[in-house]
Amino acid sequence: MFRRIKPIEHREEVDFPVDLKKLGYFINSEDQIRQIEMPSEGFDYHVHRVERVNEKRREAIDECVRRVLDTRFVEEGLTKHFLPPGSTPGTDPCVPILISNDIDDVEKVLVIIGNTHDDLGVWSVREMEGPSINHGSMISTIRSAKKEKFGLLILNCGQNVYSPEMGRAVTYRSWKAATKPSPHIDEVKNRVPGHENVQKHVESVLEELKGRLIGNDGQKKKKKKIYFLTYGWGCWGLVKYLDVNFAEWKSSIEALIAAESTHTAADVTSPDLRHFLTTRARAYIVHSDPPGTFIPDKRFICQTFSTAQIYSETIIPNSWHDVMLPWFKRVEEDPEGCNPVMLVDWESVERLKEGWGGYTGSTKPKDGDDPNKWAFDDDESEEDHDREAKLEEGGKAFGEEGLEDMVDLRDAEQAAKANKALQENERPGTMMDNGLKEMGVGKAAPSA
Incomplete structure (x- = not known):
């Protein structure tokens, strides 16, 4: 059982003017909101011990910005x-x-x-x-x-x-x-x-x-x-x-x-x-x-x-x-060639398939497939019809059965990175040690 010792303090609402200057701010020559007293400093939310006051003050500044944007949209x-x-x-x-x-x-x-x-x-x-x-x-x-x-x-x-x-x-x-x-x-x-x-x-x-x-x-x-x-x-x-x-x-x-x-x-x-x-x-x-x-x-x-x-x-x-x-x-x-299938690390795809819920079957290309053809032709195959039949029967949506990895090799730097990743037996896009360190995370433990 609990008993209230001190009554709740009811504070009056504080209203702030919708005026950047009166709120202590201005828009500098670089189009940034800065404090008048400290022109190098931006918006400071925590200026009062009462959270409600900070919230009301921020809303007043936000309204000032909305009015600035309304004028710019018209322009x-x-x-x-x-x-x-x-x-x-x-x-x-x-x-x-x-x-x-x-x-x-x-x-x-x-x-x-x-x-x-x-x-x-x-x-x-x-x-x-x-x-x-x-x-x-x-x-x-x-x-x-x-x-x-x-x-x-x-x-x-x-x-x-x-x-x-x-x-x-x-x-x-x-x-x-x-x-x-x-x-x-x-x-x-x-x-x-x-x-x-x-x-x-x-x-x-x-x-x-x-x-x-x-x-x-x-x-x-x-x-x-x-x-x-x-x-x-x-x-x-x-x-x-x-x-x-x-x-x-x-x-x-x-x-x-x-x-x-x-x-x-x-x-x-x-x-x-x-x-x-x-x-x-x-x-x-x-x-x-x-x-x-x-x-x-x-x-x-x-x-x-x-x-x-x-x-x-x-x-x-x-x-x-x-x-x-x-x-x-x-x-x-080039509307037909903007998303081509170019480079696929099939081994990495196989290793990842358990994390792609619902995926079964092999991702490897069939014999006779053209490795340079675009992804997902207009021509429907028997697999397409089977997939659509599954959808009609309430089956798994497309994408839960596996999606080919695609890399656009017309971007030279991206191609070089993808090739290097494949040579090192890593899939493109994974976070390397340097990236982990930059985000404050230690080296990940190897997966079992």
């Missing part, structure tokens, strides 16, 4: 559109997305789908604090995409809580800061119809914009080439949507990039989507190896590569310009 030719259609911002529950003003006129469209905890148009708050606001937000991504003549559609998976008091959709972190501690989310009052979660949001946006992207029956529009750049749960929502609706989209979609996605082989039952992922999609994950190093990871039904990042939120800001965008260009130049 880049993007406009906020509120869904569901016909909603009145400030009055009706609605969620904003960003659409470039030229989306109806361009031939290529980049559809960006972020994660479930970031504000609209933000990749990483960590990267916004340094190197810069533009780098951590989607501004840098937008500018480089515009140079390649992309139109843009930016979804909003993060601002998924509607606040009647604030009259807008916000992230859960903003919701906590704006309400009392440990707030309760009412699944009716605090959700936007059709956008209650990431899967419904992706479905609602793509269905609403489908006519402008791929055209509707009876509409004669110039065919657009659609590229998807996704992160985290945003990619999962897209895969779930395409698994059902891929027939409508497959003639328009050119390529997909998934950064630290949460989708797996079990989420894909459509043979057409499966073929698209193996031939026109790439996954980029947190890994210590140099950016673009092939990683034998079969979870995503597509080639997987390292990024030399330790935080998932920093993958796209630091890999987009030098790794991801060049691959989009490669897809445009």
Whole structure:
């Protein structure tokens, strides 16, 4: 039995002005948020012993940054559109997305789908604090995409809580800061119809914009080439949507990039989507190896590569310009050869198969197979039909039965690294001793 000795202290809420200068900060010439009194120092969260005060203060600074970004999005030719259609911002529950003003006129469209905890148009708050606001937000991504003549559609998976008091959709972190501690989310009052979660949001946006992207029956529009750049749960929502609706989209979609996605082989039952992922999609994950190093990871039904990042939120800001965008260009130049099967360490694959749950059988190529042919031909084999039959019977999804390791040898440095790894009887992408030391981990014990 316990008895309260001292009553709970009820503190009054502290409000902070939405003004960087009054909060003691400014944006320097390098586009970084810095303290006025100590210009070399960035944002400091822990300034008060009461956590609630720190939380409220951080939210005030975040709101300042949102307003800066809103101005920059307009300057880049993007406009906020509120869904569901016909909603009145400030009055009706609605969620904003960003659409470039030229989306109806361009031939290529980049559809960006972020994660479930970031504000609209933000990749990483960590990267916004340094190197810069533009780098951590989607501004840098937008500018480089515009140079390649992309139109843009930016979804909003993060601002998924509607606040009647604030009259807008916000992230859960903003919701906590704006309400009392440990707030309760009412699944009716605090959700936007059709956008209650990431899967419904992706479905609602793509269905609403489908006519402008791929055209509707009876509409004669110039065919657009659609590229998807996704992160985290945003990619999962897209895969779930395409698994059902891929027939409508497959003639328009050119390529997909998934950064630290949460989708797996079990989420894909459509043979057409499966073929698209193996031939026109790439996954980029947190890994210590140099950016673009092939990683034998079969979870995503597509080639997987390292990024030399330790935080998932920093993958796209630091890999987009030098790794991801060049691959989009490669897809445009050679759509059938952008993901070729080139080099496979069959012995390593055999050793790893026990960790690839559900895999049985040999991974070795059959006699007569062309070692230089592209991965996953259009021609269906008896094995393909058997696999599809298993799916219909509730069997294991493709990818749980084994996926070939693929390395693109057109990247000379990557090829050299892969060959060296094979000579040393190690699979490409494994963390070497130096990488372990850099991450503060001692040498791993040899496996039994």
